[in-house]
Amino acid sequence: MAEHTExxxxxxxLEYQGKYKGLMGWxxxxxxxxxxxxxxxxxxxxxxxxxxxxxxxxxxxxxxxEQLMGAQTYNGLFTVHGLTMIFLFVIPGxxxxxxxxxxxxxxxxxxxxxxRLNLFSWYLYMIGAMVVLGSQFIGDGPPxxxxxxxxxxxxxxxxxVVFAVTxxxxxxxxxxxxxxxxxxxxxxxxxxxxxxxxxxxxxxxxYGTGWIQLLATPVVGITFLMVVAERTLGIGFFDPALGGDxxxxxxxxxxxxxxxxxxxxxxxxxxITEIVITFSxxxxxxxxxxxxxxxxxxxxxxxxxxxHMYTSGMSSTARWVFSFITFLVxxxxxxxxxxxxxxxxxxxxxxQTPFFWAIGFIFVFMIGGFSGLVLGSLATDIHVHxxxxxxxxxxxxxxxxxxxxxxxxxxxxxxxxxxxxxxGKVANIGLVIxxxxxNLLYFPMFVLxxxxxxxxxxxxxxxxxxxxxxxxxxxxxxxxGLIIVIVNLLRAxxxxxxxxxxxxxxxxxxxxxxxxxxVENFEEVxxxxxxxxxxx
Amino acid sequence: xxxxxxxxxxxxxxxxxxxxxxxxxxxxxxxFGGMFIVYSVYRFKNPVAFHIAHEELSIPMxxxxxxxxxxxxxxxxxxxxxxxKGDKKLTIQMLVVTLLLALTFLINKYFExxxxxxxxxxxxxxxxxxxxxxxxxxxxxxxxxxGLHAVHIIVGMILLGVSxxxxxxxxxHSTRFxxxxxxxxxxxxVDLIWIFLFPLFYLIx
Numbered sequence: 001m002a003e004h005t006e007x008x009x010x011x012x013x014l015e016y017q018g019k020y021k022g023l024m025g026w027x028x029x030x031x032x033x034x035x036x037x038x039x040x041x042x043x044x045x046x047x048x049x050x051x052x053x054x055x056x057x058x059x060x061x062x063x064x065x066e067q068l069m070g071a072q073t074y075n076g077l078f079t080v081h082g083l084t085m086i087f088l089f090v091i092p093g094x095x096x097x098x099x100x101x102x103x104x105x106x107x108x109x110x111x112x113x114x115x116r117l118n119l120f121s122w123y124l125y126m127i128g129a130m131v132v133l134g135s136q137f138i139g140d141g142p143p144x145x146x147x148x149x150x151x152x153x154x155x156x157x158x159x160x161v162v163f164a165v166t167x168x169x170x171x172x173x174x175x176x177x178x179x180x181x182x183x184x185x186x187x188x189x190x191x192x193x194x195x196x197x198x199x200x201x202x203x204x205x206x207y208g209t210g211w212i213q214l215l216a217t218p219v220v221g222i223t224f225l226m227v228v229a230e231r232t233l234g235i236g237f238f239d240p241a242l243g244g245d246x247x248x249x250x251x252x253x254x255x256x257x258x259x260x261x262x263x264x265x266x267x268x269x270x271x272i273t274e275i276v277i278t279f280s281x282x283x284x285x286x287x288x289x290x291x292x293x294x295x296x297x298x299x300x301x302x303x304x305x306x307x308h309m310y311t312s313g314m315s316s317t318a319r320w321v322f323s324f325i326t327f328l329v330x331x332x333x334x335x336x337x338x339x340x341x342x343x344x345x346x347x348x349x350x351x352q353t354p355f356f357w358a359i360g361f362i363f364v365f366m367i368g369g370f371s372g373l374v375l376g377s378l379a380t381d382i383h384v385h386x387x388x389x390x391x392x393x394x395x396x397x398x399x400x401x402x403x404x405x406x407x408x409x410x411x412x413x414x415x416x417x418x419x420x421x422x423x424g425k426v427a428n429i430g431l432v433i434x435x436x437x438x439n440l441l442y443f444p445m446f447v448l449x450x451x452x453x454x455x456x457x458x459x460x461x462x463x464x465x466x467x468x469x470x471x472x473x474x475x476x477x478x479x480x481g482l483i484i485v486i487v488n489l490l491r492a493x494x495x496x497x498x499x500x501x502x503x504x505x506x507x508x509x510x511x512x513x514x515x516x517x518x519v520e521n522f523e524e525v526x527x528x529x530x531x532x533x534x535x536x
Numbered sequence: 537x538x539x540x541x542x543x544x545x546x547x548x549x550x551x552x553x554x555x556x557x558x559x560x561x562x563x564x565x566x567x568f569g570g571m572f573i574v575y576s577v578y579r580f581k582n583p584v585a586f587h588i589a590h591e592e593l594s595i596p597m598x599x600x601x602x603x604x605x606x607x608x609x610x611x612x613x614x615x616x617x618x619x620x621k622g623d624k625k626l627t628i629q630m631l632v633v634t635l636l637l638a639l640t641f642l643i644n645k646y647f648e649x650x651x652x653x654x655x656x657x658x659x660x661x662x663x664x665x666x667x668x669x670x671x672x673x674x675x676x677x678x679x680x681x682x683g684l685h686a687v688h689i690i691v692g693m694i695l696l697g698v699s700x701x702x703x704x705x706x707x708x709h710s711t712r713f714x715x716x717x718x719x720x721x722x723x724x725x726v727d728l729i730w731i732f733l734f735p736l737f738y739l740i741x
Contacts, residue, residue: 113552180559188552218563221568226680233659235676237574237670243669248577252570 008461010523012516033517035122036100043097044486046129051482052151053081056439060458076142076159080135083147087171089128090402091260092233094267096125096178098409099206101417103182105510105517106200108182108191108526117177124174131167134427135160146456148257151238151249154228162231169224172217172256176265178513179213182206191509193528197291200508200532201277204291205270208298212259212266216302220246220256223249250312256304262301264398266294268405269336272358275412278342278348278506279355282532283513286339293332293339300329302373307376311385311447319378325377333369337362342465350504353427357408358520359437364404368396371446386456389449392442407431407485414489419515421527422492434481444448507533550714551729557718559727564688571681578673585669586741594676597648597737601641602730608637608712609727612696612720622710624703626666629658631700634723638693649679678737685729690728 013019013033020028026038057077057343060068069077096488100118104111112118136142145154156160186207190199199207199244226237226248239251277284284290306314306322314322340362349355371393384390415421444467449455453464460468502511507530513522579586615630649658652675656663659679664672699716702708708716 046719057701115547117556176563180556180563183559184552184556187555188549214563215560215566218567220568222567226574229680231661234665235659236672239675243578243582243673244580245577252573255570270678338597 010514010518014418014516014518016519027117030111030119031113031519032100032104032115032118033417033521035118036097036102038122038126039092039100042129043089043092045135047086049133050081050084051479052090053077053349055086055475055479057081058472061460062255062472063468064460064462064465069458071458072141072144073454075144075147076136076353077092078456079143079146079164081100083132083135083143083168085398086147087132087168090264090398091171091175092125092178093264093402093490094271094406094409095182095206095209095263097406098202098271098413099178100266102413102510103203103206104185104520105513105521106190106203106508107186107189108194108522108528109185109189110511110520110522110525111312112181113188113237114181118181118232120184121174121177121181121532123438124170124177128167128174131162131170133167135163135167139163148253149227150253151230151244152240153228154227155239162228165224165227166464167386168223169221169228172221172224174214176217179210180216183210183214186210191528197287198528198532201273201287201290201294202267202438202508205266205273205294208294209263209266212298212301216256216259216263219252220260221391223252223256227374247309247314251305252486255310257438258305258308259298259301261397262297264402266297268402268409270294270362271405271412272340272361273336274506274508275354275358275408276343276503277473277533278412279350279352279358280343281350281505281535282343282347283531284339285342285345285534286335287532289335290339293335296332297329300325300332304329310378310381319504323376323378327373330369330373330376337369338364352429352504353422353424354408354412354504356428356431357404357411361401361408362433364396364400364438367443368393368400371396384449385405386454387449388453388455392445393457394446395442400442403520410489412504413510414492415500416515416517418493419500420492421503422489426488427485428483430481432481434478434485437478441475441478444471444474446470473512482491507535548712553714553718554721557721561721564725564729568681568684568732569678571684572732572736574679578670578677582670582673583630585668586674589671589674589675590737592639593738595738597644599736601644602734604637604641604644605727605730608634608641609724611637612723615649616713616717616720619708619713619716620704620710624706624709627703627716628700631696633704635693635696635700638689638696642686642689645682649682682737685726685733685737688729692719692723695722 013031016031018023018025018029027037056068056404057074060066060074079336100112106248139160143149143159143161145156145159145161149161149165154165173316186203190196197232226235229235230239230244236244238244238246240246259325265389273284273290304322304326306318307326310319310323340358374384375390375393411422411427448464448467448471451464451467453460501513501515504511508528509528510517512526548597561604611630611634615634616625620624620631637664652658658664658677659676664675667675699708
């Protein structure tokens with residue numbers, strides 16, 4: 001099954017006409033590729049609205065004092081920005097879009113194990129998204145608790161917390177079902193010859209992610225239900241005035257929300273792994289180590305939630321234990337960075353846009369990772385807790401990590417998804433501007449945090465002015481870069497780009513079929529007789 | 537695409553369906569696991585209040601419901617083994633018995649809750665808000681956890697009801713019974729959770 005160029009008789013998944021035509025054909029489709037794309041379009045819409053909220057916040061912070069909005073509007077804005085970005089973009093992110101699009105193809109299957117459940121997950125995602133975003137506009141005004149809904153404030157504020165929390169609960173359900181579907185798919189639908197240790201590494205990261213989604217999400221689900229019950233029925237689970245324990249809320253919240261960080265980053269690492277391998281044109285360094293590190297991140301990630309709570313009042317034993325485990329989880333992450341670098345060594349590197357995004361990812365991810373060590377150690381965390389330093393750290397990890405990986409994956413698989421080629425030069429220019437803007441935007445926040453500027457205020461002391469100006473200007477540059485990147489991709493979609501099955505000399509199964517793939521992915525079920533990356 | 541049956545058989549994978557159900561059960565266990573953590577923390581913090589409050593609950597009522605659920609687990613298991621043997625009649629009978637037992641459980645629950653409501657004891661009531669913190673937490677947890685469990689009973693009944701309908705229609709039969717098996721699995725989970733709820737609220741001192 002070397003080169004397929006003559007397949008015009010089989011309709012590809014984009015032009016396929018089933019029982020329903022046009023838009024209904026998409027909304028009722030159980031084709032994993034169409035569902036992946038539906039996630040993609042919805043997610044980009046939410047992501048861009050989150051970006052606009054971020055830009056507005058940065059504009060407010062361009063000078064001390066009230067510029068655009070007052071405290072309450074700002075509080076609502078950072079809450080809904082956080083909810084949108086976390087629950088609607090980065091948590092489903094790479095897994096829901098590229099996992100759906102490519103997981104079945106990469107293991108040689110026609111679809112996921114439960115295609116209808118997969119479509120149902122998408123609808124749940126959309127309903128949850130509408131409820132979360134609706135909380136911004138209706139009723140008593142946007143929630144102002146931050147995306148963490150910390151008790152007891154989330155129980156007392158008069159804003160739309162119930163709506164936002166319910167939306168997050170529904171989104172959690174969607175995430176659980178996607179994870180379940182992917183795990184079963186990998187157990188049951190691997191093509192003949194595709195042993196576990198022949199799966200592409202992206203699939204392995206999705207496998208680890210699936211388990212986190214299954215086992216961590218229900219904990220936050222029940223916690224959110226308790227918040228809803230507390231607000232509507234006056235049950236005192238977390239309100240100290242009623243005998244509840246607000247610290248318990250924080251524990252339950254982070255038992256999910258820390259592993260959620262790995263839901264975000266693991267598939268991102270997987271996508272980066274694929275890209276580094278393909279553009280080094282060399283087999284991966286340490287396949288087994290990559291598999292083990294993925295599973296180790298998923299596993300150890302469960303036991304570090306306490307590092308969000310060093311200042312909340314835990315026993316000092318609990319604190320040093322959590323700190324120690326936090327340092328442990330850095331090891332498998334470091335193994336990945338080491339193996340990426342070792343894969344590059346003596347590879348015949350192909351300098352193309354996805355590769356540049358991957359390198360950008362490794363750079364910002366390392367800054368995010370190292371600053372995470374500052375936050376993970378007890379002594380230094382006390383100094384920078386709840387300052388702009390934390391904001392900078394998690395934007396380097398979440399936006400710099402998952403966001404960069406998302407765009408890397410998009411540029412990598414774009415020709416496969418649409419059968420079109422984008423303008424590489426413009427894409428690179430967009431990336432460079434984006435990269436500069438990103439660092440200008442977030443790096444000053446490290447400095448601000450160490451200087452002592454707290455997070456989540458619409459105002460600040462004049463002494464913090466200069467870094468804030470740099471940061472705001474950086475947000476504009478980042479936006480320009482983003483616009484260039486997106487417009488370039490949109491133009492490629494509209495344009496007449498040539499169709500190419502394997503533009504990067506990739507070796508995983510998706511590069512051995514037509515671009516765009518036909519409805520059933522493979523003309524005949526493939527038999528796999530080679531390792532995942534069989535470069536010479 | 538050929539005939540519909542052929543198409544369905546092509547994609548049929550009972551092992552996958554069962555694996556999926558097991559994974560979903562793990563999720564459910566963690567959902568209740570979160571509740572059990574909350575329960576343990578508050579029991580640890582308010583041992584005396586929890587002890588006194590638990591005496592308000594009627595052990596016979598809880599015991600009867602426990603027995604009902606245990607029997608219903610047995611009947612659902614019999615219905616699965618009889619569908620495997622192709623005994624459609626016994627399958628249907630056993631499913632009907634299971635559903636009736638489930639209904640009895642809910643009716644019992646209704647009277648149990650109803651008695652408390654009559655005394656003015658329900659979340660958000662004046663009486664509840666005048667209780668000590670420990671008592672209030674106990675009853676809040678009681679209503680929340682048994683309520684959530686009752687929701688699961690209803691979901692389980694819907695699953696069993698759909699299975700019953702499909703057995704009658706001949707869509708679930710001796711070579712195609714994964715739907716019934718999965719509904720049974722889910723029912724055992726609902727039963728199992730109650731087996732933990734019963735001692736936690738009614739029995740332990």
